[in-house]
Amino acid sequence: MQTAAAISPVPAAARMPRPTRRDEGDVAQRIADTLKLLDSKLAVQRRVVHAGDVIFRAGQAFGHLHVLNSGLCKIVNLAPDGREQVVGLKFRGDWLGFDGIANSRHSCDAIAMDTGEVWMIRYDQLLDACQRHPALMLLLHEAMSREMAHDRETMLSLCTLPADARVAEFLRYWSDALAERGLRTDQLMLRMTRAEIGNYLGMTLETVSRALSRLARDKVIAFAGKGRRDLLIPDVGALSSFVQRSIAPAPTLSAE
């Protein structure tokens, strides 16, 4: 992680009018509407998946987009030289497989991390349907746009946050995703090993473990049950403020 070098003379906070965020209810509604619209206009093929199941693999011919109706899924990017990295987590209502459109071939693995249902949508049929139903096209573009915006947030976190804060931010994001979908957010079952989390966040499994221990010591999170995979998050705000604290350890700047 490097210092937030001032690459622009104007402080960002000063010129960015915080974009108005939909609140949770809206997101849940949007997802429900999306699923309903897809189901009504298209021949959706449903598939039940279990933890570890491959939804698609890098290199496979692209023919379908997928939408997660329930469950949880990770996206893993692979380099030809063997490096691999978890580059995304997907929740109910999220689309999978956009990356395959450009080269007619998937460039990532998508792996289920829990029991769930995936809707498969033939891309050619989707295109047809978009011609007939502009709302469908809007919705599709919106989903792609959202994914891009989120990827950039991820890059920002990877580059500007220290390890502890990155783990906190990761938990905050996850519980946010749950909240948006109307699920309880005070308890969170990590369905990834420390190694996977570390891979996702660009750090080692030991660093993840230490970060979690520290967060627990500071009462920002707690472990539920005996396994160390179930977390209690009494206050999501505490996670956010932990992140904020770690990027401004010496906040005593007079002007600016």
Place this chain on the structure above:
Amino acid sequence: MQTAAAISPVPAAARMPRPTRRDEGDVAQRIADTLKLLDSKLAVQRRVVHAGDVIFRAGQAFGHLHVLNSGLCKIVNLAPDGREQVVGLKFRGDWLGFDGIANSRHSCDAIAMDTGEVWMIRYDQLLDACQRHPALMLLLHEAMSREMAHDRETMLSLCTLPADARVAEFLRYWSDALAERGLRTDQLMLRMTRAEIGNYLGMTLETVSRALSRLARDKVIAFAGKGRRDLLIPDVGALSSFVQRSIAPAPTLSAE
């Protein structure tokens, strides 16, 4: 950077059939075709920009997509707390502003880094045109898809490469982008300060400077002219192999 922890039992190299890559000629052709199609089907508004000009800013209402007809441009992501990061570089033929679709508001700054021409396309008109011309919609999806795939490559680099290799990879990517567009790739004018490059790559300006010095010492690159912004890249392959060398310093593994 962390070790490439084996998060999956199967070595990636073994199961990923290297996707067939278009070669340079195809990319140049695709870009030319895209621009022609846009120009013929839409009311494109042209705008000449110079280094430092703002194409759009985070927070601004989203109304247009942009396509770079010439020049070079950076995308800067801003966090509400003031952190900012360069999250993308755009070349001729690249689209800008997709991130604005989802919340009707741009979430990044787009800043020109050189004299060039930007085509502005009203999003509502584009949607209309997509209804009439399926080819246009295909092309649009392809552009979005390509951007997502590239963002993931970027994350992979950020998380798995040490600083030197990240700089080398950055130069390789840049010169690749030039090659794809039929431009000469043996010389490259960096239009960014060391601080900007460092911000983009998640490291400090000193580390960038040292990495470049080392690459020059190893004859992978050379400095042209007196300023340190013009680079000579005698052999792009040397950059790639530098990257490969740095991820496998002890390659003597018997089996696997």
Place this chain on the structure above:
DNA sequence: CGTTCGATTGAGGAAGATCAATTAATGTGG
């Protein structure tokens, strides 16, 4: 010709990786 900004280089320090040992949880066959 001085001022300013960007780049380079060195020395020291800190965050996080690596190596290694221990403990906890999970699964297996008897």
Place this chain on the structure above:
DNA sequence: CCACATTAATTGATCTTCCTCAATCGAACG
């Protein structure tokens, strides 16, 4: 149900990479 093997997680000690601070140099510009 228990001994045992296996995998995940924790924690500590050490080492490496990269960040931080600081000085110097060069180029561009008024």
